[in-house]
Amino acid sequence: MAHHHDNDKEIHYVGDSRVVQKTERLVPKDYSEFPGKTEAFFPNFLLKEWMVAVVVLVGFMALVMAEEPPLGAQADPTNTGFLPVPDWYFLFLYELLKFKWASGPYVVVGTVIVPMLAFGSLFLVPWLDTGKERRPMKRPVTIGIMFLALIGSVVLTWVAWDEHEKQLASLPKGEAEAKIVDQKDPAFDIYKNNACVNCHGQKLEGLQGPPLRGVGDAYTPDEIISIMNEGKGKMPAGMFQGTALEKEQLADWLAKQKTGRKMSEEQ
Amino acid sequence: MLKNTYEWLDKRLDITPMWRDIADHEVPEHVNPAHHFSAFIYCFGGLTFFIVVIQILSGMFLALYYVPDIQNAWKSVDYLQNEIAFGQIVRGMHHWGASVSIVMLFLHTLRVFFTGSYKHPREFNWVIGMSIFFVMLGLGFTGYLLPWDNKAYFATKVGIQIAASVPVIGSAIATFLQGGEIVGAQTLARFFALHVFFLPAILLLLLGVHFVLIRRQGISGPL
Numbered sequence: 001m002a003h004h005h006d007n008d009k010e011i012h013y014v015g016d017s018r019v020v021q022k023t024e025r026l027v028p029k030d031y032s033e034f035p036g037k038t039e040a041f042f043p044n045f046l047l048k049e050w051m052v053a054v055v056v057l058v059g060f061m062a063l064v065m066a067e068e069p070p071l072g073a074q075a076d077p078t079n080t081g082f083l084p085v086p087d088w089y090f091l092f093l094y095e096l097l098k099f100k101w102a103s104g105p106y107v108v109v110g111t112v113i114v115p116m117l118a119f120g121s122l123f124l125v126p127w128l129d130t131g132k133e134r135r136p137m138k139r140p141v142t143i144g145i146m147f148l149a150l151i152g153s154v155v156l157t158w159v160a161w162d163e164h165e166k167q168l169a170s171l172p173k174g175e176a177e178a179k180i181v182d183q184k185d186p187a188f189d190i191y192k193n194n195a196c197v198n199c200h201g202q203k204l205e206g207l208q209g210p211p212l213r214g215v216g217d218a219y220t221p222d223e224i225i226s227i228m229n230e231g232k233g234k235m236p237a238g239m240f241q242g243t244a245l246e247k248e249q250l251a252d253w254l255a256k257q258k259t260g261r262k263m264s265e266e267q
Numbered sequence: 268m269l270k271n272t273y274e275w276l277d278k279r280l281d282i283t284p285m286w287r288d289i290a291d292h293e294v295p296e297h298v299n300p301a302h303h304f305s306a307f308i309y310c311f312g313g314l315t316f317f318i319v320v321i322q323i324l325s326g327m328f329l330a331l332y333y334v335p336d337i338q339n340a341w342k343s344v345d346y347l348q349n350e351i352a353f354g355q356i357v358r359g360m361h362h363w364g365a366s367v368s369i370v371m372l373f374l375h376t377l378r379v380f381f382t383g384s385y386k387h388p389r390e391f392n393w394v395i396g397m398s399i400f401f402v403m404l405g406l407g408f409t410g411y412l413l414p415w416d417n418k419a420y421f422a423t424k425v426g427i428q429i430a431a432s433v434p435v436i437g438s439a440i441a442t443f444l445q446g447g448e449i450v451g452a453q454t455l456a457r458f459f460a461l462h463v464f465f466l467p468a469i470l471l472l473l474l475g476v477h478f479v480l481i482r483r484q485g486i487s488g489p490l
Contacts, residue, residue, distance in 0.1 A: 034295035036295070036297065040293060041293070044294075045299060048301045049310060049313050052310045061360075063363055064360050068355060069355070069363070073416060075420035082418075086426060087411050088366065089366075094425075108434055111429060111430075111437075112433055123397050125380070125385060126385045126393050130387075133383070134382060135383070143381065146380060183349055
């Protein structure tokens with residue numbers, strides 16, 4: 001127990017353990033060495049951090065309440081027309097792979113070399129930028145490279161997003177974007193309990209029959225009722241087996257299925 | 268009463284030093300937004316942790332309803348979003364929180380980069396921080412598949428194709444991620460396990476090391 005007080009010995013131990021005491025350590029500066037007013041982490045400083053967090057939380061919850069989280073139609077691996085898009089923070093990589101020098105036979109440039117260089121140097125930056133200087137204005141090379149990388153990533157992300165939007169706009173209008181309006185309406189259950197669902201799908205997405213999402217852009221309730229009665233195209237007449245009241249409710253609800261976009265074709 | 272309880276515990280567990288390590292230390296002026304408004308840039312790290320806590324809590328509640336199989340995954344998400352009270356809010360928090368946490372983490376990384384805080388003696392904590400960034404991107408990638416809608420399915424398919432184009436190890440990565448030849452039932456189960464067990468465990472471990480190192484080394488000084 002007494003051995004660590006014995007300064008003549010060459011090896012010193014921590015407490016009564018067999019852990020060797022190190023002579024040199026990187027002890028952080030005492031806070032009294034910092035200029036200005038310090039304050040206790042708990043509760044004083046934590047309260048201030050919490051106030052910043054509350055401001056962020058209010059903004060965040062406003063976003064959550066204003067924007068419904070998107071949920072598209074159930075995954076259908078046989079859907080060949082779907083335009084894939086990764087989450088926004090992977091878009092820069094997605095766009096990088098569209099360059100001629102980073103795709104096809106050179107895909108290794110896009111998948112390995114460029115990301116490895118970028119993220120590898122980011123990982124190892126403490127050993128690449130070893131100077132003592134910390135102020136950004138005094139580190140022009142490091143900061144310059146970072147700025148170029150940032151601008152590059154932002155531009156790639158923006159280009160990828162822009163391209164995706166344009167491709168989406170050029171797709172034939174269809175079920176992919178239109179949402180079911182007023183899902184909780186009892187008319188939706190009427191729809192599901194009738195033969196309609198067999199051809200137009202559980203979610204109005206269309207199977208053998210066309211999708212019914214956005215059908216309100218094209219037809220009024222009366223027109224929908226006449227289609228139910230007389231059929232249209234491959235759809236036979238008299239498919240709707242419910243009561244007249246149900247038929248009316250369903251037609252009203254279907255007519256509400258508007259996307260807000262104008263119909264270009266005549267009916 | 269409270270004091271007695273504390274003393275009873277302290278006598279046996281010696282918790283005062285732990286309390287001192289966790290809570291009772293001075294914070295310097297240059298990181299305090301109450302003294303300098305511009306010091307809010309030092310809040311991004313704490314805010315990232317705050318959003319991560321929101322992600323963990325909202326994720327726990329989503330797990331009450333979510334079913335990780337290809338027949339029911341989409342249906343369970345649809346149900347919890349449209350039928351369960353506050354389901355849309357909880358899913359919204361998890362969905363938007365994923366993006367916000369990446370943004371916060373990005374801002375925190377930039378703050379540390381531009382203030383040169385990664386320099387001696389904090390090199391190792393920078394590496395831990397970058398590892399946290401990659402774990403978070405992994406959480407984003409695996410979580411994206413779970414709602415099992417078309418967007419999720421095809422984005423994952425493309426992501427795995429990109430991984431598969433890596434020379435030598437590409438097909439091994441793709442097989443590991445897919446759990447088979449196609450993006451299907453195995454992939455969903457696998458991504459669920461990664462998203463809910465493996466990656467959060469690694470994340471919490473790394474966060475713990477990150478925080479211990481900050482306490483050991485102190486915050487970097489003013490510029």
